[in-house]
Amino acid sequence: MTMLVVAEHDNRMLRPATLSAVTAAARIGGDIAVLVAGRECGAAARAAAQVSGVRTVLHADAAHYEHALAEELAPLIVKAAAGMSHVLAPATTFGKNIMPRVAAMLDVAQISDVVRVESPDTFVRPIYAGNALATVQSTDAVKVLTVRATGFDAAPAGGGNAGVVTLEPTPSTGLSAFVGQELTRSERPELTAAKVIVSGGRGLGSAENFRMIDALADKLGAAVGASRAAVDAGFVPNDYQVGQTGKIVAPELYIAVGISGAIQHLAGMKDSKVIVAINKDAEAPIFEVADYGLVADLFQAVPELIAALDK
Amino acid sequence: MKILVPIKRVVDANVRVRVKSDRSGVELANLKMAMNPFCEIAMEEAVRQQEAGTVKEIVAVTVGGAQCQDILRTALAMGADRAILVETDVEAQPLGVAKVLRAVADREKPEVIILGKQAIDDDNNQTGQMLAALLGWAQGTFASKLEFAGGGLRVTREVDGGLETLMLKLPAIVTTDLRLNEPRYVKLPNIMKAKKKPLDVIKAADLGVDLTSRLKVLKVEEPPARGGGIKVASVQELVHRLRNERKVI
Ligand SMILES: Cc1cc2nc3c(=O)[nH]c(=O)nc-3n(C[C@H](O)[C@H](O)[C@H](O)COP(=O)(O)OP(=O)(O)OC[C@H]3O[C@@H](n4cnc5c(N)ncnc54)[C@H](O)[C@@H]3O)c2cc1C
Ligand SMILES: Nc1ncnc2c1ncn2[C@@H]1O[C@H](COP(=O)(O)O)[C@@H](O)[C@H]1O
Numbered sequence: 001m002t003m004l005v006v007a008e009h010d011n012r013m014l015r016p017a018t019l020s021a022v023t024a025a026a027r028i029g030g031d032i033a034v035l036v037a038g039r040e041c042g043a044a045a046r047a048a049a050q051v052s053g054v055r056t057v058l059h060a061d062a063a064h065y066e067h068a069l070a071e072e073l074a075p076l077i078v079k080a081a082a083g084m085s086h087v088l089a090p091a092t093t094f095g096k097n098i099m100p101r102v103a104a105m106l107d108v109a110q111i112s113d114v115v116r117v118e119s120p121d122t123f124v125r126p127i128y129a130g131n132a133l134a135t136v137q138s139t140d141a142v143k144v145l146t147v148r149a150t151g152f153d154a155a156p157a158g159g160g161n162a163g164v165v166t167l168e169p170t171p172s173t174g175l176s177a178f179v180g181q182e183l184t185r186s187e188r189p190e191l192t193a194a195k196v197i198v199s200g201g202r203g204l205g206s207a208e209n210f211r212m213i214d215a216l217a218d219k220l221g222a223a224v225g226a227s228r229a230a231v232d233a234g235f236v237p238n239d240y241q242v243g244q245t246g247k248i249v250a251p252e253l254y255i256a257v258g259i260s261g262a263i264q265h266l267a268g269m270k271d272s273k274v275i276v277a278i279n280k281d282a283e284a285p286i287f288e289v290a291d292y293g294l295v296a297d298l299f300q301a302v303p304e305l306i307a308a309l310d311k
Numbered sequence: 312m313k314i315l316v317p318i319k320r321v322v323d324a325n326v327r328v329r330v331k332s333d334r335s336g337v338e339l340a341n342l343k344m345a346m347n348p349f350c351e352i353a354m355e356e357a358v359r360q361q362e363a364g365t366v367k368e369i370v371a372v373t374v375g376g377a378q379c380q381d382i383l384r385t386a387l388a389m390g391a392d393r394a395i396l397v398e399t400d401v402e403a404q405p406l407g408v409a410k411v412l413r414a415v416a417d418r419e420k421p422e423v424i425i426l427g428k429q430a431i432d433d434d435n436n437q438t439g440q441m442l443a444a445l446l447g448w449a450q451g452t453f454a455s456k457l458e459f460a461g462g463g464l465r466v467t468r469e470v471d472g473g474l475e476t477l478m479l480k481l482p483a484i485v486t487t488d489l490r491l492n493e494p495r496y497v498k499l500p501n502i503m504k505a506k507k508k509p510l511d512v513i514k515a516a517d518l519g520v521d522l523t524s525r526l527k528v529l530k531v532e533e534p535p536a537r538g539g540g541i542k543v544a545s546v547q548e549l550v551h552r553l554r555n556e557r558k559v560i
Contacts, residue, residue, distance in 0.1 A: 071450065092471050109524070128432060136529065175479070182473050274557050275537075293541070294545075304546040
């Protein structure tokens with residue numbers, strides 16, 4: 001049995017979620033091949049060859065793979081999937097965009113957001129914003145999965161010694177073209193890979209006040225997240241959103257400030273190891289999942305907390 | 312230009328579902344049902360494009376049981392010109408739904424199909440991408456902005472690192488993200504008008520699509536509950552516990 005893991009990378013480095021997908025593949029059991037497709041992505045292919053547990057790296061290089069367009073990558077993944085038992089990718093916007101297209105081309109179902117592997121054909125995934133966990137069995141010949149990074153530890157980035165095989169690119173479809181991107185620049189750790197996250201909600205009141213969250217995060221070396229309400233109000237960019245329809249995180253420590261704890265928000269963070277909530281409303285549902293709840297006005301508590309961390 | 316908007320009937324976003332005691336699924340009896348929020352955003356976008364003059368006809372479509380007519384009426388009240396119910400008793404999965412939608416697209420020949428990015432019941436986030444594959448069309452998923460430009464469709468997408476803009480050839484598939492627009496409230500006169508708009512019913516079987524699911528749900532369980540937390544009295548106590556008890560800071 002050989003499995004294909006589709007790598008998410010920036011042509012130089014692998015994104016951490018790729019390493020979690022490798023671990024999920026290892027749980028299924030069998031040989032692991034990693035597909036690295038991009039433009040001048042030799043460095044990323046070499047990085048994939050170092051990952052512990054990887055047997056083969058399939059390296060496809062072409063200009064039309066530069067921006068990971070689904071229309072271009074899906075035919076290549078389908079080609080690389082020939083003879084494979086499973087095709088896995090991280091359940092990031094990269095994997096969510098491309099993999100259903102791959103599954104439909106293979107005429108198989110996709111199993112989204114896998115958090116646990118029960119056996120080679122049986123997987124666990126959350127439904128209804130994480131209010132239920134479904135165990136599903138696939139009868140398809142090829143299993144197409146997207147893997148939640150919070151469900152699987154990252155495979156060690158070193159220690160492997162896979163062979164790199166060049167894969168002939170598929171022709172460009174020309175259906176879509178990359179125009180540009182506006183990436184959020186930050187010196188802070190990436191939200192989905194951070195050990196500590198401080199998130200702010202509508203309670204912050206303004207973009208200016210939200211800088212308090214940044215200051216607290218910087219004290220803790222933390223990433224910054226937000227509720228949808230905070231994003232909608234324009235306090236922070238969209239990619240800060242944690243939740244059912246935003247990012248799924250499970251850090252060692254999650255501090256929710258001025259967030260009520262709607263089910264859609266909880267869906268994105270309730271698997272965090274330690275949860276702290278700061279909210280002035282003692283009845284806020286966020287306290288139902290918090291290990292430590294502080295009923296307080298955040299405008300007092302947060303500066304106090306920043307000061308206390310200095311001691 | 313014609314836009315097709317596939318919509319799904321789901322449990323209302325504000326309802327917290329319970330797992331059935333026999334672990335066969337979630338309890339759906341007597342729950343408030345509604346149009347999936349991302350589908351509302353898709354409908355709203357289609358209506359705005361029509362108001363802007365780019366779109367002539369909007370067709371809403373759903374795949375499901377007879378009870379799904381209610382969300383089609385809502386779509387008609389929002390501004391759809393026609394509605395189609397593809398009736399089936401099978402709880403269709405994304406691949407099956409995408410195959411039905413391909414058959415509908417073959418008949419209707421829309422230039423654009425706008426879907427939600429995700430149905431908030433099964434949280435699959437698959438149908439639009441699958442439909443794009445089956446039709447061989449371009450796809451702009453997780454869209455927060457749409458513009459018709461230069462004979463194509465310019466789509467801004469919400470991606471993990473921020474925003475990305477693509478140009479898509481037409482015909483194309485779009486799936487909506489939360490910030491594309493804010494859906495309007497339907498007004499009473501529009502609800503009255505919607506009652507007179509055409510709503511066709513087609514049997515899924517007549518489209519020749521096999522809706523049998525390839526995924527078998529073995530069981531559905533409650534997620535493990537978190538251990539009971541405590542309220543701390545002060546910032547000092549919080550810092551002390553995080554430092555010394557849990558060693559996370
Ligand atoms: C389809 C759909 C998908 C969604 N997806 C997501 C998602 O992915 N992520 C997400 O977060 N939401 C999502 N939502 C929205 C979600 O339902 C809530 O509306 C949102 O999470 C609320 O954000 P909030 O907690 O910041 O705001 P609110 O619910 O308004 O809560 C603000 C909190 O701040 C507290 N507060 C106010 N002032 C202070 C103060 N001075 N000191 C201390 N506390 C204070 C209040 O007591 C209150 O509890 C989704 C909704 C839908 C319908
Ligand atoms: N039964 C259905 N009928 C019509 N459209 C659907 C149906 N199921 C899903 N969709 C569309 O596909 C989108 C994504 O759903 P999903 O892939 O199930 O998360 C929804 O927002 C709808 O636009």
